[in-house]
Amino acid sequence: MTTEVMSNDEKKWVKAFQRIPQVYYFLVIITVLGVVLDQIFARGNILSNPSILTNILIRSVALGIVAVGQTFVMIGASIDLSVAYTISLTAVLSSLLMQGDPSRVPMTIAIVVGVGVLVGLINGLIITKLDVNAFIATLGTGLIIKGFLNGSFTNWSGSVPESFQAIGYEKIGPIPISILLLLAVVIIGWFILSWTKYGAHLYGVGGSKEIGRLSGLRTSRVIIISHIICSLTSVLSGFFVVSRLGSGAPWVGPDGIYDLESIATTVIGGTALSGGRGGVFGTLAGVFIFGVIDTVFNQLGIDTFLKTVLRGAIIILAVASYSFRSEREAA
Amino acid sequence: MATSTDVPNSQRLTSILEDIWTWVKKVPPVYPVFIVVLFIVSQLNPNFATINGVTSFLRRSSPLAILAMGQLYVLASGGFDLSQGSLINLTTIGSALIIYGNPEDAFISITVMLGIGIMVGLVNGFVVSYLKVPSLIATLGMLLLLKGGGLYWTGGAPKGYLSDNFRFFGRNYIENIPVIGRFPVAGLIFILLGVILSVLFHKTNLGKQILAVGDNPKAARLSGVKVKKVRIIAFIISAVMAVIGGILLGGFGGVSIEAGEGMEMLSVSAAVIGGAVLLGGKGSVPNVAFGALTLEGIISLLNLLGLPKPYRDAVQGVIIIGAVAYTAIRSRKRD
């Protein structure tokens, strides 16, 4: 019934080409656009400026780290809206516990990481055992954390010792530590997703819970672990944020709109809301896209608010173009 | 069917009790919860139980109730509208800008804002129906568009202020009413909209088609329902309600770039408390309105308990999770 017009090899090349995630095209386009604008309006001074480039990278670190966690969760067909508040929680608790004392750093890290694991665990349990929609569940836990934070702290509290601030400010050679941190997180994330049994199971469960179950996977466990991973990345991101700010306050997370942006960059990066596919490198590309837009716009003196507008437009258009690729009934 | 006139009284009593119990089970949980909350609040603050207390509560709660009713339209059709909050912000700061000291321009500003609301709803609906973007993402994108757009328009800080005639709707009372004395304008608007939206949802084709689309879009389409059109209308209604909510909030609290922050989450929560099902297909306007009132009541309750404003977020979180978990368990029991 079907006639084959291309040879098998040709078909495979075309299919492989089509498989390159669109996000990389976007990244290239945005970068080229940025370079062009740079040349026209600033005579090439922006992007050739190393400190500005570093700036792009550093702004991307906080978002990038948490976006990796969000990617995990979304591959599992779930979502995490509590990340922004977890970041705030981390920042506040860290500065509160450290009180500027370097010797308290290890203990603080241990405690805060523990708290992060707890948050992820609770998210995962509510979703899998109470059968609550992930959107609502993580919205709820986020609000609980928000309430607790805002209720207990109205201002900056405590401080982080300078040794800790190294994360945010110091370099190893020419490369800032924070960027190394981001790269480490991305590479570890990639490793887990592509090279471990868990990663394979996460893709399986996210692709189809039913097929996962038929293959004997413990679907609840897989989802819960993904949420724990996401909260851990929120904690790491929080550490970075607080190291740059020197102290923590409750609005730190929401201010950066980490929740919406981590979802947006993940989706733009090619991870589907419905789960089962995607990866951290795509997400990273999405983060860089936003980073380039941010920086170029800033330097050109374009209103930051227009930036937000552009973000919104990009999110919609990117996802729309993905939906055209695979026609599914939207809700 | 055998009939007997000699049914013993005890059996009759049991069957009457059974009937009452079936009826009781049918009452949506939001109403008893609401009554309980009101009762507790009035115990803690006797002022609450006065006419003044009630009318003041109504004035405060009307914006959320209106928002929730609009959100219900989208939820029932199977989607989410996350752009309500930033639309509120846009409404207050945009109106302030248009008015800019000329109270005569209040009417124009309201008209413009309503027009913007319709446009926003149209775009949301278009993106979801024609571009096939999930409503979560589509309205999230719109949220950012409006946030940025609004701030850009005003240059970052609210300019101008809202004139008194604009604020009339959200802030003032109608005086000299027999028996009750005064009644908030906002409350009046809420009730008016409540009636309109109820009729529209429960007594017109639109409501029935929205429910069908949310329940089973495929079957709806195969039955001749114009699914795309229905979704777009739902988004338009949700957006217009957000604008009206913004007008009331602006009236109540003045210009602010943050008044609407997070309001979409509150409106979804209020709808959920009012029994709306998140994946669509079920919901009732009056129940949702009471869900909003209940939520506001709980907030007042927490205030009275001395729990500062922020803790209300925490409790709200617990409530939403609880409400959804409860419906999940209930529907699981059915299977």
Add this chain to the structure above:
Amino acid sequence: MSEEVNKQQTPLMEVQHIYKAFPGVQALEDVSIKFFPGEVHAVVGENGAGKTTLMKIMAGVYKPAQGTVFFNGEKVSFNHPVEAQARGISIIHQEFNLLPERTVAQNIYLGREPATFGVLNLRQLNQKAKSVLEDIGVDAMISPTDMTSSLSVAEQQLVEIAKAISLDARVLIMDEPTASLTRTEVELLRDLIFRLKEKGIAVIFISHRLSEVFEFAEKISVLKDGMHMGTSNVDEVTTEDIVYQMVGRVLDDYFPPLGDPEDFGEVVLRIKDGSNDYLHDINLELRKGEILGVAGLQGSGRTELAQALFGVDPFHSGTIELHGKPVSIKKPSWAVSKHLGYVTEDRKTEGLALMQPIRDNMLLAVRSLKNIFNLIQPNGIKEAPNLVPNLGEEVDVRVDTYDKEAQDLSGGNQQKVVLSKWLASQAEIFIFDEPTRGIDVEAKARIHEIIRDLTKQGVAVLMISSELPEVIGMSDRILVMHEGTIGGELPAEPNEAEIMLVATGHQNNNGKLESVASSRGEK
């Protein structure tokens, strides 16, 4: 072509006296069949004969109500298909259980990935997958690192088979394996099945395509109405023998009398040369007051015909004429506005909004014809405020209240609600797709009566059905579809064999039966 098969050995798998019922229908009744290792065994029968149910019992998806399943001589009872899989019984359903966004190797070994301390051994994963693919001889076509979504349907099926082999399947069950394959692909599958046979695997498959059954299988078991009619050796029977076994039955179903030719009015629907991705050269006429039956095998395009007519998957070329005027139907809402009604194959996913009350389901179509902002009547429309209870009585929906949610009804009642939906919209042309599938006998008879009554009121009916008694009992004329087009037309009350023969590709040429393939010169 076929090798010597050991005949007298213990069966690898056996079912004895299996009974299974679902609400309203006895799916299997006292079925006993033996399956031997290294043998290809086909199970055939019409839709609803019980084939899939039997396979699902063997694969651990269902449990029999009565009877025993034996594997390797031991009694077995499975609680979950995973248990059957572990024992070596694998089933490949018609809808594949593959993750499209994962590679072939990843799909085959999902849940069993080779790993050390949780870290995947990718080389081993791909190596193992490659060797399984080699084992079944398809490694030239499919590589372990291929993305599953880039594979054709035939190739995906091969991956499913590879997965089963990797699970050391000793029994491989396949449901309609050739349904979506081209001729070349069918031959490749056949060669593969023979290779599996040589390994001693018992291959069991369900198929409607008798010519292929004869190519592939050594044994054929026929099921009819849940009963086992017999198991024959392929070289001892002919296609016609099997067909007669499948369909010959005592007609104890009651059907209302067929229409008189005088009852049939003018042509209300005409399709000329309709084609789309699934259909070609569709030419038909439907007259007022008649029931035009549409028969054919699964995959012959019957549902696609209905969907093309109704605007779900419209025709790309050709014309549709209603009452002599050409019309364009590109969306279902257009079809509804032109007074077409479509009672779909799957009432739960396509016909009803399950959470809504019955009354709203009944009024769904007619309300869509009115202005969206119109006030509604709870029980009907302005012109007919009591439509709901009236229709409910007419179609005999057995409920105490119309407020009940549609999901709380029995299958028969649900179908009646769907029917009344289109009655309410005053459709003039009704398309039925499997109108009485999964419905108890009493409701079935009622629905048949209603359909005939409709025609007496001037409605034209296009009725697609896989149940031959229904097609024969109800249709004033019958179109038999075959591979995307109309294979032939039969007058009222043909015998079942005639229908099946056209449906399986044997043309009806003046009583002489030839295989379509031979007339095309392919064999």
